Amino acid sequence: MADQKFETPAFREYREIPALQPDSMVHLQPFVAKPDHNKPLDFPGELVDNWEQKAVEKLGELLEKNKALRVYLDSCVKCGACTDKCHYFLGTKDPKNMPVARQDLLRSLYRRHFTLAGKIAPGLVGARDMTKELLDDWYKYFHQCSQCRRCSVFCPYGIDTAEISMAARDIMDHIGLGQKYCNEIICKVHVIGNNLGLPQPALLDTLEGLEEDVLDETDVEVKYPLDQEGADVLLVTPSADFFAEPHVDGLIGYGKVFHQAGINWTISSYASEAANFGMFIGSYEQMHKISNRIRQAALDLGVKRIVFGECGHAWRVAYAFLNTLAGPWDFLDPKYPVPQHMLEVTNDLIKRGAITLDPEANDDKVVTFHDSCNVARATRMGDMPDGQFIIPREVIKASVNKFVDMDPQTIHEKTFCCGGGGGLLTDDLMELRVKGALPRMEALKDVVDNHGVTHLAAICAICKSQFTKVMPYYGFSMDMVISVHQLVGDALQLGAKE
Amino acid sequence: MSVFFAILFYVATIVLVVGLALRIKTYVATPTWLKIPVTPAPLTKSGVAFRLFREVAFFESLFKSNRWIWIFAVLFHAGLALVILRHVRYFQADVWLVIELAQPFGIYGGMAMVAGLLGLWARRVVQQRIRYISGVSDHLMLALLVLIGVSGLSMKFVAHTDIIQVKAFFLGLMRFNIQELPADPNLMVHLVSVAVLMMIFPFSKLLHVAGVFFAPSRAQVDDAREKRHLAPWAAFMDDNR
Ligand code: HEM
Ligand code: HEM
Ligand code: SF4
Ligand code: SF4
Numbered sequence: 001m002a003d004q005k006f007e008t009p010a011f012r013e014y015r016e017i018p019a020l021q022p023d024s025m026v027h028l029q030p031f032v033a034k035p036d037h038n039k040p041l042d043f044p045g046e047l048v049d050n051w052e053q054k055a056v057e058k059l060g061e062l063l064e065k066n067k068a069l070r071v072y073l074d075s076c077v078k079c080g081a082c083t084d085k086c087h088y089f090l091g092t093k094d095p096k097n098m099p100v101a102r103q104d105l106l107r108s109l110y111r112r113h114f115t116l117a118g119k120i121a122p123g124l125v126g127a128r129d130m131t132k133e134l135l136d137d138w139y140k141y142f143h144q145c146s147q148c149r150r151c152s153v154f155c156p157y158g159i160d161t162a163e164i165s166m167a168a169r170d171i172m173d174h175i176g177l178g179q180k181y182c183n184e185i186i187c188k189v190h191v192i193g194n195n196l197g198l199p200q201p202a203l204l205d206t207l208e209g210l211e212e213d214v215l216d217e218t219d220v221e222v223k224y225p226l227d228q229e230g231a232d233v234l235l236v237t238p239s240a241d242f243f244a245e246p247h248v249d250g251l252i253g254y255g256k257v258f259h260q261a262g263i264n265w266t267i268s269s270y271a272s273e274a275a276n277f278g279m280f281i282g283s284y285e286q287m288h289k290i291s292n293r294i295r296q297a298a299l300d301l302g303v304k305r306i307v308f309g310e311c312g313h314a315w316r317v318a319y320a321f322l323n324t325l326a327g328p329w330d331f332l333d334p335k336y337p338v339p340q341h342m343l344e345v346t347n348d349l350i351k352r353g354a355i356t357l358d359p360e361a362n363d364d365k366v367v368t369f370h371d372s373c374n375v376a377r378a379t380r381m382g383d384m385p386d387g388q389f390i391i392p393r394e395v396i397k398a399s400v401n402k403f404v405d406m407d408p409q410t411i412h413e414k415t416f417c418c419g420g421g422g423g424l425l426t427d428d429l430m431e432l433r434v435k436g437a438l439p440r441m442e443a444l445k446d447v448v449d450n451h452g453v454t455h456l457a458a459i460c461a462i463c464k465s466q467f468t469k470v471m472p473y474y475g476f477s478m479d480m481v482i483s484v485h486q487l488v489g490d491a492l493q494l495g496a497k498e
Numbered sequence: 499m500s501v502f503f504a505i506l507f508y509v510a511t512i513v514l515v516v517g518l519a520l521r522i523k524t525y526v527a528t529p530t531w532l533k534i535p536v537t538p539a540p541l542t543k544s545g546v547a548f549r550l551f552r553e554v555a556f557f558e559s560l561f562k563s564n565r566w567i568w569i570f571a572v573l574f575h576a577g578l579a580l581v582i583l584r585h586v587r588y589f590q591a592d593v594w595l596v597i598e599l600a601q602p603f604g605i606y607g608g609m610a611m612v613a614g615l616l617g618l619w620a621r622r623v624v625q626q627r628i629r630y631i632s633g634v635s636d637h638l639m640l641a642l643l644v645l646i647g648v649s650g651l652s653m654k655f656v657a658h659t660d661i662i663q664v665k666a667f668f669l670g671l672m673r674f675n676i677q678e679l680p681a682d683p684n685l686m687v688h689l690v691s692v693a694v695l696m697m698i699f700p701f702s703k704l705l706h707v708a709g710v711f712f713a714p715s716r717a718q719v720d721d722a723r724e725k726r727h728l729a730p731w732a733a734f735m736d737d738n739r
Contacts, residue, residue, distance in 0.1 A: 020626055066528070067529060068531075068715065071525060071709045075705055075709025077706050078633070078636050079564075079567055079571070079628075080567065080627060080628035081559075082563070083631065095627070095630050098631065100631050104631065115701060117698075124633070126634075152536050153563075156560040156706075160534065284532075295739070320532065320534065324532055338723060379537060380537055380538070385538035385541060389538075413537070
């Protein structure tokens with residue numbers, strides 16, 4: 001399946017909404033988790049015998065635990081406002097990738113078992129029993145949603161398909177039908193501490209390597225500390241930052257900022273992962289377990305603040321959920337919000353004049369910025385409601401002279417997902433990832449053609465990996481993708497003070 | 499005949515009120531698992547109230563997403579609001595001044611309501627994407643509302659009914675005293691379809707009327723870092739970490 005041939009969608013000249021192509025993506029589904037990936041997470045190893053009944057029971061349980069689910073399943077009036085808002089629909093033309101149609105896959109079961117109308121007259125209200133056919137559609141199409149929340153922005157009731165996808169994935173996990181990519185990764189976090197399975201010695205090695213590289217390049221001894229007790233700041237960053245390109249240049253940038261500001265910081269090998277894939281599979285229990293590694297690390301190392309590196313959905317779990325999952329944070333310094341985003345830290349330092357940037361260092365670049373979906377629509381930075389849009393741009397503009405925004409319809413809260421979020425960043429879904437990137441690639445193409453943009457700055461490990469992989473399909477070089485903190489790091493005047 | 503309608507409306511009222519109350523009770527009682535406001539979101543409760551007000555009064559998000567649906571939706575809902583204002587006179591012995599003043603607009607409201615409904619219905623039939631997501635019930639709901647609207651308008655413009663008598667009947671119902679109801683066919687159709695609407699209300703997508711106030715994506719305050727949100731069912735997990 002992974003090596004199946006497919007065509008990269010063509011740029012749409014007038015951004016026309018495609019005509020429906022039923023079942024155009026029905027052939028695509030991610031690899032199913034093996035018992036080894038399920039059992040450590042307390043999920044059944046494989047599809048249980050009475051899965052039809054178990055699925056309905058689990059749905060009933062979630063309805064009592066989650067108001068959002070109940071209200072969303074009841075409220076949709078089928079107005080159609082969301083039908084053209086999903087990047088996966090725009091890129092694949094498959095009608096089941098229209099947000100409301102995706103919701104209906106779950107709603108049909110809800111109506112059958114939990115509403116009067118669906119019990120009396122199922123045909124009238126589109127109520128369906130749990131069948132193999134329905135389950136197949138669930139597995140396919142709930143894994144063609146990146147939980148980006150774009151549909152929610154445009155729905156008159158804010159119905160958030162991400163919540164529905166999470167619930168559906170949670171139900172599937174509980175009947176033994178998990179997704180390999182996510183569950184395998186979560187197992188690694190529980191055992192080793194990060195998604196990539198990098199043990200402590202490997203981390204130490206990598207960080208020492210970074211120190212040498214930075215010393216060679218700048219003649220300044222910037223430290224990249226690991227497991228340092230008594231540090232002020234615990235930095236939690238996606239593990240891709242430890243070696244993937246262009247992520248690692250972002251990590252180098254964080255280190256330079258901390259160094260220059262004189263902030264004493266550390267990374268923890270026990271909580272060496274900002275990402276929390278528990279969210280993707282909609283599991284409160286898994287999210288809770290993963291998040292509390294961070295609490296444990298903060299306690300063990302005796303830090304005063306927690307700062308998160310560049311990552312989109314990680315920032316959602318951090319900003320919006322961490323207090324719930326792993327708080328209260330009464331043992332940390334109350335002067336700082338918990339947690340902080342690295343961009344908040346850097347922005348404050350710039351504003352206070354504690355670090356100095358020379359944007360001319362980046363004069364070879366014309367930069368645009370991709371608002372990560374989860375940062376844009378599920379979190380905030382700073383103390384004003386639009387901070388998550390303003391602060392990254394302020395920091396970029398302090399680091400670069402030439403900055404251009406993309407089409408207003410594709411940025412801020414209307415931003416398009418990179419196409420690889422929500423637990424879909426796996427090679428078995430490459431076709432979906434390429435097609436789902438279409439709207440972002442079109443907006444990028446505009447600014448490249450009209451404003452000579454050379455770099456696409458991002459603040460999310462998934463966005464960065466996804467873009468480097470899919471941009472070549474659209475005729476862009478993968479080197480265009482850049483971490484915001486690489487721009488910062490390159491512009492930062494090291495050692496200029498004192 | 500009058501007795502039939504009397505019973506029908508008593509039953510319909512009970513179903514509507516009890517059904518809706520139970521539903522709202524469920525919404526209130528169900529916790530949200532996490533903080534999930536769609537951002538940028540207001541940082542205060544009053545900010546959230548204003549956000550919801552804009553959604554209810556202006557259909558703000560719909561305006562952002564689809565102009566045609568917005569136009570028809572506003573025609574329909576604003577028309578409906580005027581019509582309902584105009585109808586209050588059937589239930590008041592002494593009619594308030596506002597209701598008095600709203601009378602002439604109610605007629606236009608009726609027309610706007612039907613026009614909006616037909617527009618929404620046309621989109622449902624013509625627009626491929628919306629046709630795909632429409633079920634039988636979605637068409638029936640529009641048919642029912644159009645029927646109510648058209649039968650109502652026919653009493654105004656085609657075959658008048660004795661409004662005084664209609665009013666006497668409903669005032670009587672409110673005092674458990676069954677009066678005579680005019681036996682006009684268009685009134686019968688109007689009233690039967692209204693009763694059906696009332697009875698399906700708590701069991702259908704008409705629940706969006708309540709949902710719009712309870713959807714956490716819009717109704718939550720953006721204060722996750724400042725205030726710890728914890729669902730009661732999740733609290734026990736804190737003990738064994
Ligand atoms: C708080 C008051 C209400 C709000 C905020 C509200 C809002 C909305 C919105 C935004 C839509 C989607 C746009 C559209 O398709 O028209 C809608 C649809 C609809 N509303 Fe309401 N509504 C309210 C009250 C009502 C009431 C009282 C009724 C019933 C008599 C009603 C019946 C409908 C119907 C039938 C639709 C679907 C129209 C279609 O098929 O396209 N609404 N409503
Ligand atoms: C028990 C409830 C109701 C009663 C007794 C009632 C009765 C009437 C009567 C007597 C008329 C004729 C007015 C005239 O000739 O001037 C009328 C008109 C109308 N009714 Fe109703 N109706 C009821 C509920 C509703 C509801 C719930 C709707 C909308 C969903 C509705 C929509 C209309 C419309 C659009 C008209 C025509 C415009 C107007 O006269 O306001 N009615 N109704
Ligand atoms: S959350 Fe994003 S990916 Fe999922 S249906 Fe909505 S727009 Fe599509
Ligand atoms: S915009 Fe909201 S109410 Fe309208 S069809 Fe989509 S999910 Fe349903």
